[in-house]
Amino acid sequence: MKLTIVSGSQRANSQSLNVARFLKQHALQEFDQVEILDLHELNLPFWNEGVWQGSQEWDVWTPIAQKLKESDAFVFITPEWHGMATPVLKNFLLLTTANELAHKPALLVSVSVSINGVYPISELRMTGSKNNHVCFLPDHLIVRNSDKLIDQDAHSDDSDFVARTQYTLKLLSCYASALAPVHQDMLPLGKPFTYGM
Template identity: 45%
Template structure:
């Protein structure tokens, strides 16, 4: 099983990338893990035209290949003004449902304070309709992120509890990845008649 971690702060060296690195380093279930820090790539602004993805400077073909090979995704967004990152939403608009459909996604919100719920609600409500990613029931909100998941030893009970919650959430993501893999195989082997008429959610 292959896991793709996507961190979507628009600034390099972000707390979102730190969380992604923690998830990468502490993976216990997936055989292969990769991390895409979106701000380090030339991602064109999606305008609805497929040729936009392959502009001369675009690194989308590489990113798309990473998405296609993944069996599960972790989508990490900072909370900016109560919203998910524009970079993540642009990424999700560009994803082809041929590469993402029926793959599980763990949603992670990162915030310097005590909020963080709004990006999760936003992503659940309107970010997964057409790419057909399947958000797992569990999600993670990393509050007061500067104080937790740092390289040094565990610093508080909250830090310890959060790490344990992450272990559980990623373990369950792996279970969903295995289950949905068989669904994708069946879907490919015995497609629903005229299934392309239903490529987009209602």
């Protein structure tokens, strides 16, 4: 199975990217392939109608969409900025469609250098899956005091946090196995209902 981890920070060498590297190390126990997409590095244009018309500006999206189609599960990581998820992660979710994400599981991860981190999870749960139909796990991870919890080598000495991480990634793997036939069967049937009711 293939996992795609999306680091949703606009900053270079961000805490979110470090968390992505930490999660990748542990995810390799559950997934055959793990790839990190760094939204800072990708520097995608902000959504516009051209993405639907295949304008040249959106040629950059085609290989990313293909990678997402080939993935069985996802991790979406966002730092908490002013109590919100980042613009680049919300833009990324605007660009995704059911073709890439529908009925596949995703783990939400929020990163805070303090003791916060709850609000981005709530925000993403409320709107992040409306049109792409991704299935957020009931569990999530909040990485508090991230600069102390995970070192620059993407390692943590906090055994409780490591155990929680491993449990959550195992859950993600189980959901990926269980939902694979749902994605296959329901994707074509759901085409008339892309935007809900």
